[in-house]
Amino acid sequence: MRIGVDVGGTNTDAVLMDGAAVVASIKAPTTADVGAGVVAAIEGALARSEVAPETITGVMIGTTQFTNAIVERRRLVPVAIVRLALPATESLNPLIDWPHDLVDTIGRNVYMAKGGYEVDGREISPLDEAEIARIARDIAAKNLQSIAVSSVFAPLNSAQEDRAAEIIRNEHPEAQITLSNEIGRVGLIERENAAVMNAALVSLSAKVVGAFRDALKELKIDAPFFISQNDGTLMSAAYVERYPVLTFASGPTNSMRGAAFLSDQQNAVVVDIGGTTTDVGVLARGFPRESAVAVDVGGVRTNFRMPDVLAIGLGGGSLVRGDDAVTVGPDSVGFELTEKALVFGGDTLTATDIAVAAGFAEIGERKAVAGLNGAAVQRGLDTIHTMVEDAIDRMKTSAEPVPAILVGGGSILIERDLAGVSTLSIPERSAVANAIGAAIAQVGGEVDRVFSYEQEGRENAIAQAKDEAQAKAADAGAKPCSIEIIEVEEIPLAYLPGAACRVRVKAVGDLADS
């Protein structure tokens, strides 16, 4: 049996799953130390189902702790940044485009050194080992413990970054080192940004992963545990300890994956209606469609694999205004819903009140909304449905009606058929879709590299990329027989000789039982 846990800002949810069956689910408050909330949620789920801890074979955790740390500029450590590139890239220093308050938090410890690669694989400059050693000693003298190393075209060749890490470790043995090639894609600034954020999170990641480990020990669960990343696949806890940035968008991803599971659909639009916002995403073959544009995290530009999610200001707590042209949101009473909404004895008309007045749901005191103007209620419902329809329409990839899955506590707002939707599913247990998404996640491997089709041939290049992606998925713990390629993308590189093409391949597979 598996346990899925979602550690959110407000609640920690846990689900217990036996194969494809959800045995128990529970919500507990998130605690400041994270661990106690995890213990409470898992204990609750085990108690409800009377399942013994020894029968648990795996624990999968989704968390927004690391994203929140960057966004709130809390619990970050100072970072030293070493870029291997000179004489190239001197026009743009590391941290150039960062919000000042975030740079104040992590410091301005930037070292520019010789190194880097050309697109054709030649070195821009050979690594100057004495220079790197000098830098490492300086970093040690400043007592900086976390270091990010970047170099030009590191995704094409990681040798210089790897060697620099060796030299640094030699001079500064206790330093923790993040290499850009292990994290990001082509795009020096974005990849370096990711490496720096990762380095700033190493201390927190050790604490959080440690708290998860201790929680499981306290619960006497002796099973491997995994943490879900942006694209809905799992990483081992040890991997997350090293690369916490890779969890940045796991929240919406898990909710979409959970929706796919609960509704048994692989291709659908997922509408997650919460208290304040509605997130609309698209499932393609059971995985969230990724965003193609650069995504900002806490004001820092990144090129992470992130789901393409459209957020609109509509939720159960959205304020409803007007009699004729009724508007809903974007502002919301948020977590104060149970005090401010009419059905809870408050004085604010919310989307939830409209849904109760229309008879969609039994929440709070129905009497409190009996006096509402029936025509205005209908117009409010019209607005809500139109907002959701428009959002779905913006995320669809064809004019054909598509299946849609509704999850989240705010799904009570939708009762009518939606235009553009072929079938609408509102699965049971949709409130814990996130934890279920974590529980059922797969493991993946990705290759993103420039090939010369003229030299290697297109077929060969793609076959090589597929092999590498599959090997990476297996390394990450996927059962070899279950691994499949779910994405092949080719981006021809304008102006490059030799029919150069950037090839991105992603392979995923089910986690091997341990």
Next chain:
Amino acid sequence: MKMHLDLLPDFLRGTAFLGTGGGGDPYVGGLILRQKLEEGADITIMDPMELDDDDFVVSVANMGAPTVMVEKIPSAHTMVKCLRSIEREKGRKAAALIAAEAGGINGTLPMAIGAMTGLPVVDGDGMGRAFPELQMCTFGVYGVPASPIVLRDEHDNEVIVRARSNLESEWFARVVCTRMGTKSEIALYSMSGQEAKETGVLYTTTLAMEIGRSIREARETQSDPFAGLTHYFETSRDKRFCAVLFEGKVVDLLRETTQGWAIGRVRFEGIGESTGEQLEVRFQNEFLVAQQGGRTLAMVPDLICVLDQENAEPITTEGLKYGQRVRVVGVSVPPVMRTPEALAVFGPKYFGIADVYTPIEALV
């Protein structure tokens, strides 16, 4: 006019628009320029009419692949050295800089060089948009030689190309650029003030800023950015034609790499007012021709821009993806880009398009 930090976002959006799908994402160039402005740089944008006829004017640019430029960041320092070499070659000191192309990264970089050298940057350029090859400048069309072209890398390797024609300049320079890592800093098209005024596409720096401003103001007032753009172009200095050609989403995307180019086509299925129709746009780095059914709606050198359906953000050919909802906008180019001499260099025939050039306002 002075360049300011406040003007930068509008300017960058405008250069992306004029990139017509290519020209390289102006993000990196914009960062370099922003850094200079934050350091307090003083950048003068010069009205071309203020150029003396015998002033010495030089173009500086980055040549190479947009994809390389996001790793091996363009070197502003090296571009200054290119400028100095041209000055030595010609035995004259530059009085002003002018952009080779208005679209993409080469629209922003000359301003960074202006910041470092104190030279004013002429309000105008040699393409009025972005094009893939360096002979496609109006400077060259009207008799200014591209060469001598100084190409440099960060190691202070320097190659000077002197060729008998601008097309040959492109051929030789492209080889050198590839050897330098598919990115070279270059200086080219050195000319007199009179030549700059007579052969350039004028006031395109202002144009970029005003395009960006029009889109921003529409967002701020939550009005239709496309109506705003159409109105802006109609009332702009050179009274341009602008129309939404199509509203649709990407349903098919074919990309091929042929002889070093990103060549392909994108097909849009109509939504909104275009429901039931299909539009196909062909590109070679930049968008070249837009056809609905068998009917051509716009072709090079007129601008074909693919913009986000909602917020009118320009989308590059590399940024195109399945399912994107867009509006395709066509804009006329000024007469200097439509003469027989200009069309011979960058008209539809050069790009292998069968149509005879017809101005967009006669097609839509």
